[in-house]
């Protein structure tokens with residue numbers, strides 16, 4: 001699959017490395033003039049891996065109608081002080097408003113970039129919770145998570161990003177403030 005990744009930082013590079021190793025083709029959109037447009041045109045799937053405060057600018061005026069847009073961002077307030085959106089709205093829904101017509105899936109936001117190329121610990125794959133309104137886009141997102149080694153779990157429509165983003169804050173604060181470290185991921189256990 002051809003994947004355009006906007007942002008070539010911690011998350012963009014980790015996802016790109018993992019997918020390249022799994023046989024996908026990746027093109028990055030960076031600050032180099034024209035490269036964001038090229039990555040969007042290249043990608044059957046476009047991944048948003050930018051700092052929250054750059055996201056509106058990066059999406060502004062682009063035509064993403066019909067594209068699958070995987071949103072890995074978190075709307076983190078300065079100084080990790082919290083989230084800028086919460087409970088009645090979410091970054092994922094804001095991204096959908098900034099990219100009209102895109103088939104947005106919120107995914108890859110609830111675990112550290114360090115885990116994205118190797119999400120298996122002691123034989124257990126970390127869960128990758130995702131949410132979105134388009135069934136076909138959700139299924140592509142799940143496959144791409146699976147290709148990295150995650151256990152993909154559908155969490156519901158895009159409004160569920162209101163809860164996935166606080167889950168990301170839980171991971172971040174546990175990893176960075178409360179001594180669990182970054183080598184961890186959430187796992188959903190189900191009886192069925």
Ligand SMILES: NC(=O)c1ccc[n+]([C@@H]2O[C@H](COP(=O)([O-])OP(=O)(O)OC[C@H]3O[C@@H](n4cnc5c(N)ncnc54)[C@H](OP(=O)(O)O)[C@@H]3O)[C@@H](O)[C@H]2O)c1
Nearest residue numbers: 007008009010011030031049050052054073074109112113
């Ligand atoms: N880090 C994690 O563990 C993690 C995990 C899950 C989700 N997230 C979320 O994922 C997003 C990215 O995080 P990150 O840690 O990968 O950030 P990062 O390392 O700072 O990378 C962000 C990338 O976006 C690029 N960028 C910024 N403004 C741009 C613009 N105007 N045009 C093109 N590219 C631009 C940056 O380029 P420059 O280097 O040139 O500024 C950089 O390559 C954030 O929303 C974060 O909350 C992070």
